[in-house]
Amino acid sequence: MFSIIKEKERKSWALQVYHNVKCILKFRTFPIFVPPPHKIAPSRAISVSSNCSPTASSNKVGSPLHRNLKALFSYFRVCAPLSGFYSYTVGLGSSQVYGQALCRDDIPDDVCWECIALASSKIQELCPNSRRGIIWLDHCQLRYSDKNFSGKVDVYDRACQPAVNNASNPSNFYQSLRILVANLTSLVTQSSPNRFFTKGVSVLEEAERIYALVQCVKDIHADQCGWCLQNASSDIAGCFNRKQSGRILRGSCNLPFGVWPFFSSDPTVISLPKPSHSESTL
Incomplete structure (x- = not known):
């Protein structure tokens, strides 16, 4: 393996990554x-x-x-x-x-x-x-x-990490969050298993922006990833008791959200329908 590296490094002095059965060898000139x-x-x-x-x-x-x-x-x-x-x-x-x-x-x-x-x-x-x-x-x-x-999806290992601040309008907030998460789940299950990650922000007139991120482990199938995220999103109201940010965790996926950007780079912008003013179950 190292003889291959020695030969290849003559041709390139940038980032190199080499794989073998057990691990990955990566080096740079810095x-x-x-x-x-x-x-x-x-x-x-x-x-x-x-x-x-x-x-x-x-x-x-x-x-x-x-x-x-x-x-x-x-x-x-x-x-x-x-x-x-x-x-x-x-x-x-x-x-x-x-x-x-x-x-x-x-x-x-x-x-x-x-x-x-x-x-x-x-x-x-x-x-x-x-x-x-x-x-x-x-x-x-x-x-x-x-x-x-x-390769086995795990929703049995689970945890919730609610933050401190309450949402000003929990009914509308959780309704909008569920729509955002459903859209992100659809996007992430259409991506390559090497990715299984996406982030987004809701855009709704006269409402706070909501930021969310969804991610799955990379050794499960797309439908398993989607099921894990659906299972996690079913805990949105129950886990957070009117809170406006936190994380829902599963063994095979995770779902953090909040009202401020907590990730790097630009998220996917998702326009949401105006929430219903009827009472919803929290």
């Missing part, structure tokens, strides 16, 4: 992550939700399963930031572990790297000796299990 220009503020980075299975004696410190998990988290730190999504398996038999890491598609490599590194550390604190766990941070999520979950 630093990739050091010094990281997009530091995650601790108050934002530790906006954490997690789900863990009960502790198990087979995952004690020093056990084969525990050693394999340590190796898995090391692979995540190196490989996940290079593509924003990474699945890997370590070990054999009863000590085999499966893992998956996903970064938000609109963040720089260094922010992804820092988030995955923090998630790898935090999940070991929050899920000690667990055979299965998932953690969500603001810019990434990380998941592992002793069972193979590749």
Whole structure:
């Protein structure tokens, strides 16, 4: 592999990315992550939700399963930031572990790297000796299990992260948000699985703008992605109790929204019909 790199680097001194079965090797003629220009503020980075299975004696410190998990988290730190999504398996038999890491598609490599590194550390604190766990941070999520979950949609691992401020008109706000999310879900399920990410803003006269983002893991089918997002959007009112921003999280998808732009680059602008003034169920 490295002989190939040596031959190719004579022809190009720009960014190079090389793949093998286990990982991705990426290099530039300038630093990739050091010094990281997009530091995650601790108050934002530790906006954490997690789900863990009960502790198990087979995952004690020093056990084969525990050693394999340590190796898995090391692979995540190196490989996940290079593509924003990474699945890997370590070990054999009863000590085999499966893992998956996903970064938000609109963040720089260094922010992804820092988030995955923090998630790898935090999940070991929050899920000690667990055979299965998932953690969500603001810019990434990380998941592992002793069972193979590749290609399977997960709506059972779930969390809500409501913000503090209330919507001025919750009925209209949630009605508009549902329409926005439905449009984004339609867009994202028509995109390539290598993407499965889109963001948008509602435009409605005499109303606040609503910003939302939808994303799925990249090892499921488009219809599974759509079903996961529909499942998440069904929690909009129940999770947020009149709040005007927050995140709905699933193992295979996530749905953050708010009344201010929280992502980079321009979102898709979606014009909404004027909400009905009739009462709607919150």
